[in-house]
Amino acid sequence: MQAEYRQRREQLMAKIGTGTAIFRSAPTAVMHNDVEYVYRQESDFFYLTGFNEPEAVLVLAPHHEEHKFVLFVQAKDPEKEIWTGYRAGVEGAKELYGADEAYPIAELEEKLPKYIQDSDRIYYRLGRDRGFNETILKHWQRFMGMYPKRGKGPIAIEDPSPILHAMRQIKSPAELDLMRKAAVISIEAHNYAREIAKPGRYEYEIQAEMEHIFRLRGGNGPAYPSIVASGENACVLHYIENNRQLQENDLLLIDAGCAYGYYNADITRTFPVSGKFTSEQRAIYEIVLEAQSQAMEQVKPGNPWNQMHDAAVRVIVEGLLELGLLDGDIEEIIKEEKYKPFYMHRTGHWLGLDVHDAGVYQHGEQAQTLQPGQVLTVEPGIYINPNIKPAEGQPEVESRWRGIGIRIEDDVLVTSNGQEILTAGVPK
Structure with a gap:
């Protein structure tokens, strides 16, 4: 090096x-x-x-x-x-x-x-x-x-x-080797977490097993404080207490990645602890999954950075309108950001030596253009906090939806002819 x-x-x-x-x-x-x-x-x-x-x-x-x-x-x-x-x-x-x-x-x-x-x-x-x-x-x-x-x-x-x-934004082959290694270790940890997550276990048990794999495989440890969030905890974006016992019908949101040679992975998956979604959970999950799919299609050289976020937002708004969680004209909802009580963060960030890595997203009013060698996350989500307050003029949220939090996140390398999903080894 x-x-x-x-x-x-x-x-x-x-x-x-x-x-x-x-x-x-x-x-x-x-x-x-x-x-x-x-x-x-x-x-x-x-x-x-x-x-x-x-x-x-x-x-x-x-x-x-x-x-x-x-x-x-x-x-x-x-x-x-x-x-x-x-x-x-x-x-x-x-x-x-x-x-x-x-x-x-x-x-x-x-x-x-x-x-x-x-x-x-x-x-x-x-x-x-x-x-x-x-x-x-x-x-x-x-x-x-x-x-x-x-x-x-x-x-x-x-x-x-x-x-x-x-x-720093444009990763060299040596940097990408380290990032792929971090991703491989993180994939193993996420897949093992899915195997062992059962009702009755505690969030910290899942965290411990994952971080054990991070170190066992030669990583520096977690790239950031691991988020292992069950039930309503998944509605807290940076939940790190990890002390709740998993319950039947819970979703478990795990946002965790390994650091390897100073370079980081960042993966989120959400799945039902009992192995089966409720109908409400499935409906929200399918929206987030489609939002990620549509956002991922925008990750290619020459596209503006914000294009993937715009694609994810549109899918999320369309889905929430169909479920009756939003009401009104789609263009107005997007323009006035009335979806934000459900989706309050951006769809991704740069990834590398820092989890939220160096580099600009905008040049004034002009979005950064994606270039080969950049690595970014793609991570849409929907969070229906138990105490959610809808935007002005929007319908009240029925209790059956409250407490559902779902995020899906992958690490994506921009290549000369498209993209490489570094974290595709974790099922969705």
Whole structure:
């Protein structure tokens, strides 16, 4: 993978010209008192380096004669490493990660200026780390003060995200290999969950068995907190308590995916715990399934991003009108979004290093155009919350419909001639 990281850095440096790009590692996160969560590197930082340690700074200076790729890292410290794990250190940053130069993080204030002073701008994303923001601003202001005498130096700070995230949207073959592996593991876990879900079991039992498979097959664990939502819990979009006992006639909505090599899968299936839908459950399920099918047909290169959502919304509105859960003119309902008490989210999102991955969906009023190499989810749903309040002028919802929540989600790769459904191995 080092060759791939190098290629990404070179691509970014070619785009920033005589600028200097600076990236800060993710902070450690405290679970409670002095116990920390397992460390997970900031995605942009990892995308460019593969380096997975905290307290680090990446500098890309394409204009520098010798040091175009610089890492500031934690120095080797045998005593601390006994407690918290081995560090690459300065030498490891060069030998293992290919840095042209590396320094202890303690020398950042002293060494950073020489990689900024001859650039025309600093590429840095303000806002995430207040302390480090101040460091960057201090150096920038210093060089701005010197600009009248020097006639050169960084005259602006620019967020690198629009450039870098456009790169991240198009997945390389190596990235797709990791995403397919994450999908394969997730497929196995979902199919096993379907086998073992029975009335009397608890949501957390299903979660535990799935996450056991994630780790057993070499994954990093769950890509996000697993949603195992039975009965009315399926109407809560991000339900994660997972503590209810499954009952006869329940639907079980499982939204869970494995992370593998930092890349993520994201699958949702909804099925009857007892093996058979009620008539109301089946009616809603068939609408969602058709909505996903119609949305999926819009996933092809050249199509606007929002086309799949529009297709799903139309199917959902048509279906709810037929069942008497909505009333009126279909065009008016769509335009005024009177369907939103039943379907309140978008039909998908980008997928990759982040579950809700980097990349824009709109360019002003213009929707992003789908391109080969992008991976996205397609996930329509209908949620009839027990306490649902219909939109103004819409009919009241009968009790027989309340408490039904259904979502179906797959991960789809846009290819040069259409699409590849990465998660097709889980039945619908």
